[in-house]
Amino acid sequence: MSHLALIARGGHLPVITPGLMGIGFILVGWFVNPLFGIAPTMGILMLMISAFFANFWRDPDRPIPKDKGIVVSPADGHVMFVKRERATGRRPSKDELGNVEEDEHTGTWFPESCEEPLKFSTEQRFEAVPEGEESDDDVWRIAVFMSPLDVHVNRSPIEGKITRMEHRTGKGMRRGPFLPAFRKESEYNERVRTLFERVDGLIVEVMQISGALARTIIPWKGEGDDLRRGERFGMIRLGSRVDVRVPASKFNPCVIGAEEGRADYPKGEFVKAGSSILYRGVDGE
Numbered sequence: 008m009s010h011l012a013l014i015a016r017g018g019h020l021p022v023i024t025p026g027l028m029g030i031g032f033i034l035v036g037w038f039v040n041p042l043f044g045i046a047p048t049m050g051i052l053m054l055m056i057s058a059f060f061a062n063f064w065r066d067p068d069r070p071i072p073k074d075k076g077i078v079v080s081p082a083d084g085h086v087m088f089v090k091r092e093r094a095t096g097r098r099p100s101k102d103e104l105g106n107v108e109e110d111e112h113t114g115t116w117f118p119e120s121c122e123e124p125l126k127f128s129t130e131q132r133f134e135a136v137p138e139g140e141e142s143d144d145d146v147w148r149i150a151v152f153m154s155p156l157d158v159h160v161n162r163s164p165i166e167g168k169i170t171r172m173e174h175r176t177g178k179g180m181r182r183g184p185f186l187p188a189f190r191k192e193s194e195y196n197e198r199v200r201t202l203f204e205r206v207d208g209l210i211v212e213v214m215q216i217s218g219a220l221a222r223t224i225i226p227w228k229g230e231g232d233d234l235r236r237g238e239r240f241g242m243i244r245l246g247s248r249v250d251v252r253v254p255a256s257k258f259n260p261c262v263i264g265a266e267e268g269r270a271d272y273p274k275g276e277f278v279k280a281g282s283s284i285l286y287r288g289v290d291g292e
Contacts, residue, residue, distance in 0.1 A: 013065060013066050013067050013068065014061065014064050014065065014066060015064045015065070015066035015159075015160050015239075015242055016227060016242075017064070017225070018060065018061075018064025021060040021064065022057055022060045022061045024057075025053040025054070025056040025057040025060070026053070026054060026057035028050075028053045029049075029050045029051065029052070029053030029054035029055075029056075030050070030054075031050070032046045032047065032049040032050030032053060033046070033050035033051075033054075035050075036050060062156070063155070063159065063244075064159075065158060066158065066160045066239070067158065069162070069237060069279060069280065069281040069282045070282055071235075071236055071237035071281050071282065072282065072284060074284070074287075075288070076287060076288025076290070077284045077286065077287055077288070078164045078211055078251065078253055078258065078284070078285050078286040079162070079164050079165075079236060079237060079280075079281055079282065079284055079285065080151060080162075080164070080251070080278040080279065080280055080281070080282070080283040080284075081151075081161045081162050081163065081164050081213050081240075081249050081251060081280055081281075082151045082153050082161055082162075082249035082278075082280050083151075083157040083158040083159075083277075083278065083279050083280050084151040084152045084153040084154065084157050084248075084249070084277070084278065085151070085152050085154075085265065085274040085275040085276070085278075086149060086150070086151055086152075086262045086263060086264045086265065086275035086276045086277075086278060087150040087151065087152050087248070087264060087265055087266070087275055088148075088149075088150050088264040088265065088266040088275075089147065089148070089149050089260045089262065089263075089266075089267075090135050090147070090148050091135070091136045091141065091145050091146075091147055091148075091255055092133040092134060092135055092136060092145060092146050092147075092148050092252075093120070093133065093134060093136050093142065093144065093145050093146070094120030094121065094124035094131045094132065094133055094144075094146075095118070095120055095132050095133065095134050096108065096117055096118050096119065096131070096132035097116065097117050097119070097120060097121060097127055097129065097130070097131050097132065098114075098115070098116065098117065098129045098130050099115060099116070099117035100117075103117045106118075112195060113132070113195045114195075116132050120132075122144065123144075123210075124144075124146065125146060125202065125210040125211075125212050125252060125253075125254065126202075126210050128171055128173075129173060130173065130200055133146070133148070133252075141255070143255070143256040144256075145254075145255035145256075146212075146252045146254060146255055147252065147253050147254075147255050147258060147259075147260050147286065148250055148251070148252045149250070149251050149260060149262060149264070149285050149286075150194075150248060150249075150250045150264075151248065151249045151250075151251070151278060152248050152275075153243065153247045153248060153249065158279075158280060159242045159243050159244060159247070160239055160241075160242045160280065161213075161215060161239070161240055161241050161242055161249060161280060162237045162238060162239055162240065162280040162281040163203060163234040163235065163236060163237060163238045163239075163240050164203060164213060164236070164251060165203050165205055165209075165211050166205065166234065166235050166236040167203045167204050167205040167206065167211075167233070167234065168203070168231065168232065168233050169201060169202065169203060169204075169228055169229065169230050169231065169232050169234065170202045170203075170204045170210075170230065171201070171202040171230060172199065172200070172201045172202075172226060172229060172230050173199065173200040173201075174197075174198075174199050174224075175197070175198050175199075175200065176197050194214070194216060194248075194250065196216050196217050196218065197216075197217045198214055198216045198217065198224070199215045199224045199226065199241075200212065200213075200214050201213045201214075201215070201226075201240070203234070209254070209257060210254070211251065211252070211253050212250075212251070212252040212253075213249060213250070213251055214249065214250040214251075214252075215241065215243055215247070215249055216243075216247060216248040216249065216250065217243060217247055218243075218247045218248060223243070223244045224241065224242075224243050224247075225241050225242050225243070225244070226240065226241040227239060227240055227241045227242075228240040228241065236281075237280075237281035251285055251286075253286050256289070257288060257289060258287065258288055258289060259286065259287055259288075259289055260285065260286055261284055261285065261286065262275075262276045262278060262283070262284075262285055263275060263276040264276070
């Protein structure tokens with residue numbers, strides 16, 4: 008993909024248009040008529056709007072690590088938490104609707120999980136694993152909060168194929184809900200679940216989650232597409248969140264979350280899409 012001046016896809020028009028308008032207003036005010044100061048003021052305002060959009064749509068190149076057996080961050084932002092989880096349910100099929108659990112906030116669930124929850128074609132329900140109850144079927148989840156000032160382009164965490172891309176909205180809503188992305192409950196905001204599969208069959212799940220301001224998730228890739236590690240696959244507009252799940256039997260997390268309460272990382276460790284390593288393989292593969 009071509010990147011003019013490191014601006015993400017879809018961002019050139021919002022950046023260039025107010026910029027040209029701002030230059031035009033300033034030239035009119037300087038050489039023709041300042042219009043009681045309105046022209047230069049409007050020019051400065053339009054240039055500020057252009058600068059805001061340029062910052063939001065920026066898409067810098069990133070050095071992609073070459074280490075074997077790693078999962079890189081798909082998003083820029085601070086790590087909210089690192090949790091070991093187990094699946095406790097899944098979205099029901101039509102044949103399972105007679106034996107479901109209803110949740111006011113998260114919708115309908117079938118109260119049985121799959122043996123390999125990350126490979127399931129639709130969304131799973133997870134809960135934290137109590138200490139001492141760990142198993143090989145668990146997953147690790149790392150949540151990354153993207154503030155409105157962070158880069159919002161998302162990158163592939165591994166080299167592999169997109170085998171599933173699922174868009175979900177809130178219970179009983181055409182769109183939403185739109186809770187602030189820094190709240191844990193935002194995991195059931197409008198979201199897109201994408202499964203990346205390595206050539207050896209290992210699955211990594213990425214959940215792009217909209218926030219109170221970010222109400223548009225834009226995929227640039229689709230099911231069946233092959234991606235390199237760190238390749239761009241979409242973006243979320245304004246503040247948002249990205250969760251990454253991997254099999255706990257295959258990976259160890261290597262970042263620090265805000266919930267750990269470390270004085271040196273009060274907001275959690277800051278990670279960069281495509282460059283920062285979230286997980287390392289337990290066997291280096």
